[in-house]
Amino acid sequence: MYNESETFSHLIDGQMMQCIVIGEQEMDLPSYLLQGEKACGYLYDEGNLTKWYWKGLTIIDGKRCLYFDELPLFPLTDIASKKRDKALFIVRDVAKALENLPTSFLDLSSGILPIWRIWGVEGGKILILPQDLADLFTSCANEETRYFNSSAWVHHGLHTPFTLCDQMTSLLYFSALGFAPFSDKETREDSFKAMPLSLAKLSLPQSSVSFIDSTLSMGLTKQRDVSGNMESQKALGWFLFQTESLQWTLENLEQPKSRDSYNAVDACAVFMKGQHNRAKQRIFWRTKGWLVLTILAVVVSVSWFTTARIQEARRPPYTAGMEPTQVIQEYYAALNELSLENMDASLAKGVKNPSEMEVTNLYVTRQTRQAYEGINTQIDPNIWLADGKPAILSSTFIYGVANLSIKQLDQKTYLATGVMYTPYTYSDTEESATKEGYMPIYTYDIQQQFTVEMGKRGWYEITSISSVKVQPKEKILVETYTKAANTALSQ
Numbered sequence: 001m002y003n004e005s006e007t008f009s010h011l012i013d014g015q016m017m018q019c020i021v022i023g024e025q026e027m028d029l030p031s032y033l034l035q036g037e038k039a040c041g042y043l044y045d046e047g048n049l050t051k052w053y054w055k056g057l058t059i060i061d062g063k064r065c066l067y068f069d070e071l072p073l074f075p076l077t078d079i080a081s082k083k084r085d086k087a088l089f090i091v092r093d094v095a096k097a098l099e100n101l102p103t104s105f106l107d108l109s110s111g112i113l114p115i116w117r118i119w120g121v122e123g124g125k126i127l128i129l130p131q132d133l134a135d136l137f138t139s140c141a142n143e144e145t146r147y148f149n150s151s152a153w154v155h156h157g158l159h160t161p162f163t164l165c166d167q168m169t170s171l172l173y174f175s176a177l178g179f180a181p182f183s184d185k186e187t188r189e190d191s192f193k194a195m196p197l198s199l200a201k202l203s204l205p206q207s208s209v210s211f212i213d214s215t216l217s218m219g220l221t222k223q224r225d226v227s228g229n230m231e232s233q234k235a236l237g238w239f240l241f242q243t244e245s246l247q248w249t250l251e252n253l254e255q256p257k258s259r260d261s262y263n264a265v266d267a268c269a270v271f272m273k274g275q276h277n278r279a280k281q282r283i284f285w286r287t288k289g290w291l292v293l294t295i296l297a298v299v300v301s302v303s304w305f306t307t308a309r310i311q312e313a314r315r316p317p318y319t320a321g322m323e324p325t326q327v328i329q330e331y332y333a334a335l336n337e338l339s340l341e342n343m344d345a346s347l348a349k350g351v352k353n354p355s356e357m358e359v360t361n362l363y364v365t366r367q368t369r370q371a372y373e374g375i376n377t378q379i380d381p382n383i384w385l386a387d388g389k390p391a392i393l394s395s396t397f398i399y400g401v402a403n404l405s406i407k408q409l410d411q412k413t414y415l416a417t418g419v420m421y422t423p424y425t426y427s428d429t430e431e432s433a434t435k436e437g438y439m440p441i442y443t444y445d446i447q448q449q450f451t452v453e454m455g456k457r458g459w460y461e462i463t464s465i466s467s468v469k470v471q472p473k474e475k476i477l478v479e480t481y482t483k484a485a486n487t488a489l490s491q
Contacts, residue, residue, distance in 0.1 A: 005075040005116055010060055012067055017055065019065040020073070023140030027064060029057070039130035042105070043121070044097030052127065064140065066133065072122035076115055079175040080256035083120065087175035088208075088248035090120055092240060095168050097126045099236045107131045108232055111163035114138070115149040152183035155192055159220055161227035165239045169215040172243075176202055178256030181216055186272075189279035193217070195259075199267040205247045215242075298364045317345035320459035324452035325406045327460050328416055331450075336380045336400035338363040348453075348461040354468065362399060369395070381421040394480040397423035398441045412453050419473065420444045426470055438477040444470040 006021040041052040054068040076094070079087040098106065098113065105128075106113060117134045119127040138146055155166050173181045173194065181187070181194035194216050197209045218226075227235035262268035319327050327346045334342030340359050347353060362378065369377045379392060381402040392398070404418040425442050451464040 005077070006063075007073045007075065007119075009070055010065075010067070012058060016070045017067040018069065018071045018073060019058075019060060019067045021063045021065050022057075022137055023064045025059050025062045025064055027140045029064070029136070029140070039132050041127060041129045041133070042097065042101060044093065044100075044126040044128070046124065047096070049097070049100055054133065066136075071127065073127065074120045074122065076118045076120055076171070077174075077256075078120065079171065080178050081253045084175055084250050084252045085248070087172060087250070088243065088246060089124075090126075091168055091171045091175070092243055093124065093126050094118055094171070095164075095236045095239055097128055098164060098233045099240070101128065101233060103231055103233065105130070106233060108163065110150065110154055111158065111160065111232075112150070112153045112167045113164070115153065148180075148183070152180045155182050155216075156188075157192065157220075159223035159227060161230050161232050161235045162218075162223040164232045164236055165227065166216065168236065168239050169212055172208075173197060173212050173216065174256075176200070176204060176212070176250060177259075177262070178253075179259045184259055186275050186279035189282045190275045193275065195262070195268060195271050195275070199271055200262060200265060201267075203249055203251075205249065208246045208248065211242060211246060298360060316457070316459065317461075318342070319345050319461070322460060324412075324414060324460050325408070327452055327462060328406050328414055328450050329404065331462065332401050332404055332416070332418070335359060336382065338366060338378060338399075346462050347465070348455055348463045351462060351465060354465060381419075384421075389478070391479040391481050392439060394439070394482050397439065398478065399423060401446065409449075412451050414450045414452060416446075416448045416450060418446055420446045420468070420470065427472065435477070437480060439480050441476045441478050443473040443476060445473050446470050 008019055009016055010019050011017070038053055041054070043050045043052045052068075054066055056067060058065055058067055074083065076090075078084075079090055083090060113128075114134050114137075116137045117129045117131075119129070121127055137149070141149070153167055153170055155163070155170070158166055170181050176197055177195075177200060182192050187194060196213050197204075198213055202209070226238050259272075263272065319330050322330065331343055331346040334340075334346070335355060338359055340353070340356060340363065343353055343355070343359065353359075366376065366378045369375065373395070375393065375395065377396045379396055379398045381398050381400045384390070384392070384398055385402055398421045401418040401420055404416065407415045407417070409415055420443065422442050422444075423439070426444065447469045449466040450462050452460050453463045455461045455463075
């Protein structure tokens with residue numbers, strides 16, 4: 001990933017001005033960033049800092065541009081191409097400039113300085129733009145450009161005072177290889193393990209390669225030893241001292257190299273393949289680990305259910321003494337409660353429950369979420385309908401049968417009808433798309449036939465039960481809310 005900011009000279013109101021492109025003409029500018037007094041930036045020149053001010057905004061050739069007094073600028077990203085041979089000197093000058101700037105000007109809330117705040121000036125100067133201009137660039141840029149200029153340089157897990165030392169070293173790495181060390185998503189998934197510079201076989205002295213590799217992989221204890229409790233920009237003194245005697249022998253390029261191009265280097269290819277596998281495993285456990293835990297919980301739960309059912313078989317079920325229609329009603333009430341034990345209480349021994357697997361999976365999911373998050377994720381549709389169809393918590397779902405009706409067909413056969421509410425479709429042909437802030441709930445008209453007979457032990461029980469016949473009814477988009485939003489509203 002590589003984004004180069006565009007800068008050029010242009011005649012404005014009879015004067016030659018320097019321009020920086022901030023976005024397309026159609027881009028709406030946030031008005032709050034353009035109000036009040038303009039914040040100043042700083043020009044650094046051999047130990048001296050001078051305040052610098054921009055003039056205004058204009059449109060040139062369909063681009064929105066920032067303009068100011070003419071200045072022979074070049075983007076900092078040139079250190080990976082046209083200025084690659086001077087990268088060490090440029091980065092050290094950037095560090096010297098930052099070292100002398102106040103923390104309030106730098107605004108290091110993210111730990112680093114966005115790349116589009118730093119510009120080189122032909123002749124050895126460095127221009128640091130104010131934070132309000134960085135905010136302007138951020139608001140006008142697309143996601144890829146924002147990522148390259150900011151997030152790609154953030155290295156999580158660092159000792160806070162060491163972050164700028166890490167970023168300056170990352171700039172040297174970028175110059176050498178053509179990409180930021182932590183910009184690739186797989187590198188970030190792999191605990192921020194940057195591909196070692198030593199694998200790329202560059203024409204750099206070993207001392208320079210070792211410094212970059214060791215600094216980007218430095219442990220917290222060493223980072224604390226190096227930077228202590230200093231302000232981040234003051235800790236740059238360590239970086240300047242360490243790089244003072246380094247040699248930089250890389251040649252200029254027309255364009256920076258891409259990360260993928262290093263697959264042609266055997267050692268790099270082996271590293272990237274290993275990193276891909278490690279990142280893939282981490283992503284799996286982060287996104288699918290709950291499924292593994294759920295399956296394990298299902299196995300444990302089913303074993304528990306089996307033992308409990310053997311014990312319960314020796315005692316009369318709670319449905320003993322009920323009429324046939326009541327026995328069927330209790331079967332559906334247990335389904336709505338996700339209680340496999342109570343569903344089985346209505347069934348004669350050996351009768352297969354067609355809803356057993358579905359109820360078991362939903363029960364385990366609900367109990368696991370309740371254990372970890374403290375919330376009951378399942379809502380009975382009868383309760384939801386009685387409450388007037390309110391919004392539901394975003395991580396919950398509606399499941400069960402409502403509008404239940406039972407009709408006797410003959411002496412022992414009954415037909416149950418109702419409306420099934422589920423958080424998923426029973427048909428691949430149904431539309432499953434939804435929109436933000438809403439939970440899709442799918443409803444079906446259902447029919448199910450039961451045979452209810454008096455058992456040998458003296459109570460009515462279901463001796464056969466058909467699979468549920470479903471007919472799609474409608475998809476309902478139920479409004480959702482988050483815990484935080486609900487808490488704020490109640491206050």
